[in-house]
Amino acid sequence: MSNLTSPTPKVGFVSLGCPKALVDSEQILTQLRAEGYDTAKSYDGADLVIVNTCGFIDAAVQESLDAIGEALNENGKVIVTGCLGAKKDGDGDDIIQKVHPKVLAVTGPHALGEVMDAVHLHLPKPHEPFIDLVPAQGVKLTPRHYAYLKISEGCNHRCSFCIIPSMRGDLVSRPIADVMLEAENLFKAGVKELLVISQDTSAYGVDVKFRTGFWNGAPLKTHMTQLVGALGELAKQYGAWVRLHYVYPYPHVDQIIPMMNGGHVVPYLDVPLQHAHPDVLKRMKRPANGEKNIERIRGWRELCPDITIRSTFIAGFPGETEEEFQYLLDFLEEAQIDRLGCFAYSPVEGATANELANQLPEEVREERRGRVMQLQERISAERLQRKVGKTLRVLVDAVDRTGGATGRSAADAPEIDGVVHIKAPYEPHLKLKVGEFYDVTVTAADAHDLWAKA
Numbered sequence: 001m002s003n004l005t006s007p008t009p010k011v012g013f014v015s016l017g018c019p020k021a022l023v024d025s026e027q028i029l030t031q032l033r034a035e036g037y038d039t040a041k042s043y044d045g046a047d048l049v050i051v052n053t054c055g056f057i058d059a060a061v062q063e064s065l066d067a068i069g070e071a072l073n074e075n076g077k078v079i080v081t082g083c084l085g086a087k088k089d090g091d092g093d094d095i096i097q098k099v100h101p102k103v104l105a106v107t108g109p110h111a112l113g114e115v116m117d118a119v120h121l122h123l124p125k126p127h128e129p130f131i132d133l134v135p136a137q138g139v140k141l142t143p144r145h146y147a148y149l150k151i152s153e154g155c156n157h158r159c160s161f162c163i164i165p166s167m168r169g170d171l172v173s174r175p176i177a178d179v180m181l182e183a184e185n186l187f188k189a190g191v192k193e194l195l196v197i198s199q200d201t202s203a204y205g206v207d208v209k210f211r212t213g214f215w216n217g218a219p220l221k222t223h224m225t226q227l228v229g230a231l232g233e234l235a236k237q238y239g240a241w242v243r244l245h246y247v248y249p250y251p252h253v254d255q256i257i258p259m260m261n262g263g264h265v266v267p268y269l270d271v272p273l274q275h276a277h278p279d280v281l282k283r284m285k286r287p288a289n290g291e292k293n294i295e296r297i298r299g300w301r302e303l304c305p306d307i308t309i310r311s312t313f314i315a316g317f318p319g320e321t322e323e324e325f326q327y328l329l330d331f332l333e334e335a336q337i338d339r340l341g342c343f344a345y346s347p348v349e350g351a352t353a354n355e356l357a358n359q360l361p362e363e364v365r366e367e368r369r370g371r372v373m374q375l376q377e378r379i380s381a382e383r384l385q386r387k388v389g390k391t392l393r394v395l396v397d398a399v400d401r402t403g404g405a406t407g408r409s410a411a412d413a414p415e416i417d418g419v420v421h422i423k424a425p426y427e428p429h430l431k432l433k434v435g436e437f438y439d440v441t442v443t444a445a446d447a448h449d450l451w452a453k454a
């Protein structure tokens with residue numbers, strides 16, 4: 001099992017240059033934070049340093065070269081980005097590589113994807129399924145038309161299998177104006193889908209008593225419903241999507257569902273339920289109770305019949321009886337969750353669940369996980385089959401050599417859900433482009449993916 005006491009990788013950051021460079025720095029820092037990297041305040045506390053440079057005038061070039069030199073001396077592992085990264089000298093040579101050949105990677109400005117690729121290469125972050133908010137595969141940032149927006153840190157719950165609160169502390173919500181500004185900057189930079197993440201999106205603002213902030217001169221409360229409303233408006237302005245992750249099924253989530261009918265807050269909720277049996281949920285110390293969850297899901301589907309519900313579950317939690325496990329299977333049959341991930345329970349160092357009686361053998365945990373996934377395969381296949389013949393809006397993620405493409409509908413979050421395979425259009429002038437939306441007609445489905453024509 002994973003070693004959860006391994007320290008979080010730390011990145012040092014030196015930001016030079018104009019306000020545009022500053023926005024680049026903010027976006028890189030946001031992405032690092034969203035992926036679980038920490039930032040270090042000193043060179044020696046960092047595992048790697050990123051220097052965002054300026055190349056505008058000679059003095060700025062010198063300042064940037066000095067900053068790179070200092071980072072190399074003090075730390076040694078340096079990635080350079082920014083305007084100087086794109087600059088050549090009189091001989092046509094890359095200035096930075098010539099002066100500082102030891103830098104690990106050099107990119108030009110507005111190169112979030114390339115910078116993150118270099119970070120992943122030189123300072124990979126181990127994936128912790130119970131902790132990480134972003135998928136194990138990492139976030140592929142090229143092409144760059146979707147981005148994660150982290151709205152808070154930490155968590156006020158104390159689920160017995162989780163050590164996040166002991167690592168990251170209680171919930172700290174980011175000021176709503178900062179979140180909105182970051183969202184606007186991302187949309188301006190071409191992001192077409194914003195994925196809202198946190199440990200508990202529904203709890204946004206609890207720690208600051210839903211303090212009123214300001215956005216565009218108008219008051220806006222630090223509250224999930226107001227945030228989602230404002231993000232939906234902003235997304236509409238930029239012709240983009242907002243997708244909500246880690247939403248706990250509290251009553252106020254019901255107010256979010258009608259906002260999904262406009263199409264900019266996509267009808268998709270990622271609700272980590274973890275189990276259905278009330279006694280298991282009690283042992284897990286989960287904030288929500290199983291019976292209410294089924295009513296809530298039913299209510300959401302009444303308000304928004306097209307809603308896609310994603311959830312994660314743990315099979316083989318300590319003390320889980322065959323009867324409790326069967327209860328989970330019955331719940332899944334009834335709830336008809338569209339997208340589902342299931343982990344076999346695995347003890348996390350430092351978690352209180354380790355002290356619970358009746359820890360189950362690995363074979364039992366794995367076998368139960370297998371049964372959940374087998375059931376889900378059938379449910380998912382049936383639900384996707386109903387989409388055949390329908391027209392869906394998709395966002396294209398990649399185009400292949402034949403002119404066909406892979407995209408995602410509102411029902412598919414990147415990296416964790418299925419995709420829509422789109423056949424190359426017959427008309428040669430109709431070229432599918434990455435980062436663009438298209439309406440497609442679904443022609444076939446399996447248990448995970450759809451096939452469609454544009």
Ligand code: SF4
Pocket residue numbers: 155156157158159162163164165199200
């Ligand atoms: S809600 Fe529970 S599982 Fe999620 S971060 Fe908080 S303590 Fe961990």
